[in-house]
Amino acid sequence: MMSLIFFALGYFGFSQTEEQVLSKEVEELLLVAPKTYLKINKALKPYRRDTIALNRFIQSALENNYQAGYTYALNQKGTVYRNLSEFKRAIALHQEALVLSEEIENKEFIVLSLNMLGVVYRRMDAIKTALDYHHRALELAEIIENPSVHIKRHINISFNSIGNLYHTLGQYDLAITQFKKALELEGALNNKLGLAINNQNIGEANEQKGQLDIALDYYRKSLALNDEINNKFGQVLCKNSIAQVYLKQDMPSAALVLLQTLKEPATNLGDKFLLSSVLINLGWAELDSGTISEAEKNIVKGRKLASASNMPSLVMYADLHLSDLEEKRENFSKALEYQKEAKKIYKEITNDRNLSYVNDLILKYQSDRKNSQISELAQENELVKSRLRKNQTTILVSTLIIGLIGTILFIMYRQSQSNYEKRVLGLEQHMLRSQMNPHFLFNSLNSIKLYIINNDKKNAVHYLNKFSKLVRRILEGSALKETQLSEELETAELYLNIENIRFSDEIEYSIEVADDINAEQVKIPSLVLQPFLENAIWHGLSSKEANKKIWVIVAKKDSIHLQISIIDNGVGRKVSEEIKENRVLKRNSVGIDITKERLANFAKDYQNDFSIDIIDLFNEEGNSRGTKIILEIPMV
Structure with missing residues (x-):
């Protein structure tokens, strides 16, 4: 009870009226002793950045054995020191809060302490330690039944941190995906601070990609939100980022004017x-x-x-x-x-x-997100087996197919495990396989299955051989940074041949290589053509009634660049987008985005850069007559 009197004496250094209000709030807090973050924060939110007030509350919480309140105050005090960049003191306070919250088995404060430790270590560029704390916080938060608003907020913090780790790896598109996911969840909670933070992070990722105008737009959105909630730190941070974009846009005068106004508030x-x-x-x-x-x-x-x-x-x-x-x-x-x-x-x-x-x-x-896909594919396998039990021949072929699938999946799994030790290029290649294989492999096998059901053994064996060869090429190529042009064109032809089964051989395709190109000597990134061919088929030709054509033309643009043109006479991008919007089941692919990153990685070893141009083709009446993709790949 002495601690209650202590607060009544104006312990926080406010006016007498404010002291009376505060002492009443704190007295009620200590008497009721709530254990949830939101109830404690409601009483102490005005004082959570005041270390003197927090120290005095900590003393009173100890005297009253109020452990949840004590844990809350430790974390708030740690946040104050983190924002002052006194990281060692912040870590010590958050660690003490974590130990206490585990002792009292308060999951809200365990998640809070873990995420706060992760944020401190991330500010120190200790990536591994930061990720470990955020991962522990996310795992615990996601298994809590009927999570509170506070837990939902910390799930968003963990997603945001994973986005920052993608950012650290240079995977800016993947980082933006994470930030936008957190942005959507923060919008559902109407948390303007969270919205401001994620807009700022999306701006930073776009700035790193060189998309300065887009970055500037997100920085200004974040600044508007920070102005709305009067967040001084956020205001200075956004203006500093805006000035940084001005510098990259060769506008040092505009940046200098803005930065000179930030020095004093940043110091304060x-x-x-x-x-x-x-x-x-x-x-x-x-x-x-x-x-x-x-x-x-x-x-x-x-x-x-x-x-x-x-x-x-x-x-x-x-x-x-x-x-x-x-x-x-x-x-x-x-x-x-x-x-x-x-x-x-x-x-x-x-x-x-x-x-x-x-x-x-x-x-x-x-991997966790793909569990549902794996379950669906397993059910599809069972359906295939039940239909093929009609005779011994089909059972044998079915067994071979299932064995082939099992072998492919086992090889893919083992290769993905070994690729964990590779750098960012290995990650991109693994993602390329995981995006392509679940759909393409099983759809191709279903097509071959029809030949088996119709007892067309010759075509079944013919296309199964081609399919096996294509799978082998995919697996071998995914482990390579580059391959011979001749190998890549043969892989592309295998892919077109297999896909054409699905269209009853309606697609006419041709691959032309200029006479002055030695396809055995020219090197290009492995598996670079498949995503563009897939787009041409599924977004250009699949919605067309007849006369479906694809041309692949390889020529030299000049002495230092190889030019590969992929032309289709499909419905065009505008019509394709309209069809896609009306579909119940939409196909989402990141294959081309990843291919762009792989081309950028490939071009680092050359003196010249790459380029990708997508051109809409129109006839004289202005109607779409297809799409042309031009890849320019450096040879020197």
């Missing part, structure tokens, strides 16, 4: 991460504006702040700009030193063990 907020970023960007703007000495002061100051606060990503960011600064001074040896130091830090942040660990967990999430 006390968040060293934000202040360091503002200082480095301010130095960048000054460097591009020609004031080199002022630029050096701000960049060095931002770097020292980042280094002292254990924020290696910002140290690396500062080193890159210091390298540019020394290059402008024509001090090339010093510029090179900064470049080497930045490269060293980057390797430390994204080391192989961290990337492997992240890839393993991401693949686990994807």
